[in-house]
Amino acid sequence: MPAGDEKDRLGDKLRQAEKAREDQWARDRDQELLEKMRAKLVEPLNCPHCHKPLEPHVLSGAQFFQCPAHDGLWLERESAEKFLAQVR
Numbered sequence: 264m265p266a267g268d269e270k271d272r273l274g275d276k277l278r279q280a281e282k283a284r285e286d287q288w289a290r291d292r293d294q295e296l297l298e299k300m301r302a303k304l305v306e307p308l309n310c311p312h313c314h315k316p317l318e319p320h321v322l323s324g325a326q327f328f329q330c331p332a333h334d335g336l337w338l339e340r341e342s343a344e345k346f347l348a349q350v351r
């Protein structure tokens with residue numbers, strides 16, 4: 264059934280293209296949020312553990328600060344809720 268196969272392949276290609284567009288959009292949005300975070304960050308946040316300055320990161324629209332020395336994270340409430348909503 265070559266006709267059906269062709270159609271499925273085309274459908275897969277379209278879905279992949281759509282996914283790639285969404286991924287690109289998400290990356291652009293994350294990058295934009297990251298720029299905003301950097302602009303907003305007047306004084307560096309320091310890790311309460313080792314006192315190194317935390318680095319801003321954005322993942323799927325949720326903003327967080329990560330310690331460069333270990334896996335410690337600082338989350339603002341809004342971002343914490345976004346993360347929780349994603350794992351729920």
Ligand SMILES: [Zn+2]
Binds near residue numbers: 314
């Ligand atoms: Zn630390």
